[in-house]
Each structure stands twice: as structure tokens, then as C-alpha cells.
Amino acid sequence: MAITKTKKMPIDVRNHSGYEITYLVDDLQVKALLLLPYQRVKRIVVYLRGGKGQVGKVRTGRLLQFANAETLVVGPYYRGNNGSEGKDDFYGEDLKDVTTLVKLLHTQYPDAAIHMIGFSRGGLQGLLTYYDLPVSSFIIWGGVSDIKLMYEERVDLRGMLRRMIGHPKKQAAAYQLRDAMQYITPTSPPILIVHGAQDHQVGIHQAYYLAQALNDISLTYRTVYQQQEGHVPRPFALSPVLNQIQQWMSDVEHQTIQDDYAIE
Structure with missing residues (x-):
């Protein structure tokens, strides 16, 4: 488990340098975009992208949203995407692309707090992996929390889901493996x-479902709902x-999490 290649990217901002790293997962060369702070790394943010292929690809501007002078930010491309070897498995073997990277970074920076952020598709990507990793918290942003709800609400994506996973009834076992709440x-x-x-790509009922499920098992969580x-x-x-999000990460690190709230 190691980084096999590091490519300097034309990214030089105030506090960070940019690199495209390649690391080995199941004999596949998987790539990620990494922003390395000039100062000592005290926090790591692992950004789990949404979409597939060029849709939702990892971008520098997105990673910089979560950066500060002591934060390393990294976004894995996932196998089969943007030069990474293999085939995108959509919550299958590609989950290893996340777990391997997090464990690798934890080994390199054992004293740094690690927070995972899953956007859209990346929401379930994180829910299916974060619980068994050395991380401080998970942030799910506009994220899928239940694959069956995704199949029901996104009629336009059903063909893709049937190709990559199968039909929820005919391939029930494949959908059951992707039920995150059984692991949390x-x-x-x-x-x-x-x-x-007002999210029409991932309906807010995905967030409501997750909040209720977390409440049922008494897991600490906070909600930020933007009504407009x-x-x-x-x-x-x-x-x-x-x-x-920055406040949340700080609160978690200092163990001062308060009750949930909403942003109007």
C-alpha cells in the first residue's frame, strides 16, 4: 500500500501545491488529486466526488473549498475514471479506492484528523466506507444515502443502475450489499x-431518511438544511x-458538538 507515482500539477495557490498521485488498489493504478499544504498537516479532508466519468470530476476549485493552511485535501477519481485503471463499479469494488487511500494517508500522517466529505454519489460512497476507517467524521452533502431511493426517484438513471448493479428485485443481494445502515x-x-x-437530483428525503436512521441507533449527527x-x-x-462544515470539523476535533440546526 503505497503511492506509486506523483505528478506535479500546475496548481500553486497561497497555502498549497497540487499533485496528481497514483496508488495501487487490487493491482490497479488509481489516481487522485491532492493539495498539499506548505505547513505541517494537522487535518486531512478526503473529498468523495459525485457523478461518473467527466460528470462530477474532481476539480481543484472544489477541493480548495475545504482547505486551510494546515489541511491536506484529496479527491480520489475512482477506478475507471479520468485515467484510473479498471472499471467503475458504482459502490462495489471501487469502495476499495476510498479505503486504501484513507489508510495510506493515515499511515503517512498518523496525528492528523481525517474527515470524509461525500457529495451526491459520494454520499453513499462514504457511508459504505467511513464507519470502518480511522476518521473523525463524515460529511454527506446533497448525498445519496439509500440506493433504492435513488432508483425510485431518478427514473433517468435506472438504465445505468440496471447495467452497473442490476434490478432492485432481480439483483436484490447486490442492493442489500449497498445498504449502508447495516454497517453503521x-x-x-x-x-x-x-x-x-430544492434539490431535484438527490431529493432531500434522502437526508431525512438518513437522519431518522441515525436517530434510531443514537449516533451523533447534525443537520444543515438550506430551504431555498x-x-x-x-x-x-x-x-x-x-x-x-469548517465549524463542524473543528467541533468534532475539540469534542464540542452541539445539537443539530438548520440554515434557511
């Missing part, structure tokens, strides 16, 4: 749920959410 326990790391009430925003907040509504 009351002692799992805490979760921040961020969602827009969609899948991606408008620019004026983006800054408050990013501030709340």
Missing part, C-alpha cells in the same frame, strides 16, 4: 448532513455552508 453502529464517527430542500437551495448552493448561499 452507535459507536461510528459522527455525521454532518447537508442538503438543499438545490443540489449545489448558489454563490451567496455557499459560503455559510462551507463555514458550517
Whole structure:
């Protein structure tokens, strides 16, 4: 388990340098974009992208939203995407692309707090992996929390889901493997749920479902609901959410998590 290649990217911002790293997973060369701070790494943010292929690809600007002077931010491309070897498995073997990277970073920076952020598709990508990793918390933002709900609400994606996973009834076992709540326990790391009430790509009922499920097992969580925003907040509504995410990570690290709340 090691980084096999590091490529310097033309990314030089105030506090970070950018690299495309390649690491080995199941004999596959999987790539990720990494922003390395000039200062000592005290926090790591692992951004789990949404989409597939070029849709939702990992971008520098997105990673920088979660960076500060002492934060390493990294976004795995997943196998079969953007130059990574293999075939995208959509919550299958590609989950190893996440777990391997997190364990690798934890080995390199054992004293750094690690937070995972899953956006859209990345929501379930994180829920299916974070609970068994050395992480401090998971943030699910506009994220899928239940694959069956995704199949029901996104009629336009049913063909893709049938090709990659199968039909929920005919391939019930494959869908059952992708049910994250069977793995999450009351002692799992805490979760921040961020969602827009006007989200038409991943309906807010995905967030409500997850909040209720976490409540039922008494896992610590917090919710941030933006009543007037969609899948991606408008620019004026983006800054408050990013501030709340930063506050959440700080609260978790200092063990000062308060009750949940909403942003209007």
C-alpha cells in the first residue's frame, strides 16, 4: 500500500501545491488529486466526488473549498475514471479506492484528523466506507444515502443502475450489499448532513431518511438544511455552508458538538 507515482500539477495557490498521485488498489493504478499544504498537516479532508466519468470530476476549485493552511485535501477519481485503471463499479469494488487511500494517508500522517466529505454519489460512497476507517467524521452533502431511493426517484438513471448493479428485485443481494445502515453502529464517527430542500437530483428525503436512521441507533449527527437551495448552493448561499462544515470539523476535533440546526 503505497503511492506509486506523483505528478506535479500546475496548481500553486497561497497555502498549497497540487499533485496528481497514483496508488495501487487490487493491482490497479488509481489516481487522485491532492493539495498539499506548505505547513505541517494537522487535518486531512478526503473529498468523495459525485457523478461518473467527466460528470462530477474532481476539480481543484472544489477541493480548495475545504482547505486551510494546515489541511491536506484529496479527491480520489475512482477506478475507471479520468485515467484510473479498471472499471467503475458504482459502490462495489471501487469502495476499495476510498479505503486504501484513507489508510495510506493515515499511515503517512498518523496525528492528523481525517474527515470524509461525500457529495451526491459520494454520499453513499462514504457511508459504505467511513464507519470502518480511522476518521473523525463524515460529511454527506446533497448525498445519496439509500440506493433504492435513488432508483425510485431518478427514473433517468435506472438504465445505468440496471447495467452497473442490476434490478432492485432481480439483483436484490447486490442492493442489500449497498445498504449502508447495516454497517453503521452507535459507536461510528459522527455525521454532518447537508442538503438543499430544492434539490431535484438527490431529493432531500434522502437526508431525512438518513437522519431518522441515525436517530434510531443514537449516533451523533447534525443537520444543515438550506430551504431555498438545490443540489449545489448558489454563490451567496455557499459560503455559510462551507463555514458550517469548517465549524463542524473543528467541533468534532475539540469534542464540542452541539445539537443539530438548520440554515434557511
